Amino acid sequence: MPEKVIDVENFSKSFGENEVVSNLSFEVNKGEVFALLGANGSGKTTTIRCLLNILAPTKGSLLVNGERYNQAMSQEVGYLPEERGLYTSERVIDTMVYFGELKGMDSSQARKWSLDYLTKVGISEKAKEKVKKLSSGQQQKVQLGITIINNPNLLILDEPTKGLDPVNRTLLMDLLMEMKNQGSTIVFITHQMEEVEKLADRLLMIKDGKEILYGGVDEVKERFGTNRIHVAFTGDLPKNERLYHSKEIENNYAELLPQENVQSQEILQYLLSQNLKIIKYELTLPSLNEIFIQVSG
Structure with missing residues (x-):
């Protein structure tokens, strides 16, 4: 102890x-x-x-x-x-x-x-x-x-x-x-x-x-942050608000915010089914600064 x-x-x-x-x-x-x-x-x-x-x-x-x-x-x-x-x-x-x-x-x-x-x-x-x-x-x-x-x-x-x-x-x-x-x-x-x-x-x-x-x-x-998915790709990123919200950070690089109870693997399978060529797919946690702004705002 x-x-x-x-x-x-x-x-x-x-x-x-x-x-x-x-x-x-x-x-x-x-x-x-x-x-x-x-x-x-x-x-x-x-x-x-x-x-x-x-x-x-x-x-x-x-x-x-x-x-x-x-x-x-x-x-x-x-x-x-x-x-x-x-x-x-x-x-x-x-x-x-x-x-x-x-x-x-x-x-x-x-x-x-x-x-x-x-x-x-x-x-x-x-x-x-x-x-x-x-x-x-x-x-x-x-x-x-x-x-x-x-x-x-x-x-x-x-x-x-x-x-x-x-x-x-x-x-x-x-x-x-x-x-x-x-x-x-x-x-x-x-x-x-x-x-x-x-x-x-x-x-x-x-x-x-x-x-x-x-x-x-x-x-x-x-506990307090929402997982984000950073994905690098070639082609056009499909929209699917049932699974995620997307925010394109720059050309062919985007941040995906999964909907509640949606797993990252489900999103990956969907993107692959849409013939999107994925170069990088990474699950990340928000920074403390983002959490601080979220909970203290």
């Missing part, structure tokens, strides 16, 4: 008369990557803040390793908040070493780790620059380094790739994958569905503070 690192049960949060999270329950298991999804204002960041005891829940239970989060856990948990905060008048290396020492590392250990990290993320030449002279993307790399400097068992990241260009977004995703492979448990908030597809094991999608999707990534696709 998986070991729970985070266990949230019947959690609600109100600000005055405004309930921003309503009766939310989910769990995060040891060693997995868990994505928390939703539009702006859906309650994602509020949920994380209540989990980390920054805010008090209105009702419900939010546990980390079986107990309410407390300061003694801070060395085991790395948190990258939505609002980034760095000492901008200090040098990059001094800032990183300072936070490393706060997290229980000695100065030389923190310095070596920081220099290695800055090299890995491509900004080693900025080590002696003041933080305020860095671009926002470079500052974000420094902030992430501070978050993971002591190799925490649990990482909680609020929009970790926000503002990064595609190259640096990929770099960060690779870094998180490396941490996952080393056994870290990772929770991240994101709007980038391709990041979820690449990295996450399971997900929770919320809308107006309520759960709308929860489960394994592939499970969610199968």
Whole structure:
């Protein structure tokens, strides 16, 4: 049975008369990557803040390793908040070493780790620059380094790739994958569905503070998505609305949406019976982005 690192049960949060999270329950298991999804204002960041005891829940239970989060856990948990905060008048290396020492590392250990990290993320030449002279993307790399400097068992990241260009977004995703492979448990908030597809094991999608999707990534696709058939062919694609709806993507390449209770094999047999020459016939699931638009629209 998986070991729970985070266990949230019947959690609600109100600000005055405004309930921003309503009766939310989910769990995060040891060693997995868990994505928390939703539009702006859906309650994602509020949920994380209540989990980390920054805010008090209105009702419900939010546990980390079986107990309410407390300061003694801070060395085991790395948190990258939505609002980034760095000492901008200090040098990059001094800032990183300072936070490393706060997290229980000695100065030389923190310095070596920081220099290695800055090299890995491509900004080693900025080590002696003041933080305020860095671009926002470079500052974000420094902030992430501070978050993971002591190799925490649990990482909680609020929009970790926000503002990064595609190259640096990929770099960060690779870094998180490396941490996952080393056994870290990772929770991240994101709007980038391709990041979820690449990295996450399971997900929770919320809308107006309520759960709308929860489960394994592939499970969610199968449960909430409609299978599509991509077919490449020569000739004219026959229409048959009893079996499928068709949408031609480009010449001789189309997407077919099977009607309810119609199997892909039945469609294939029909197309062959119409003497259509099929070059490629592939059953696919919709992307998470398509599902997100469908269920949150």
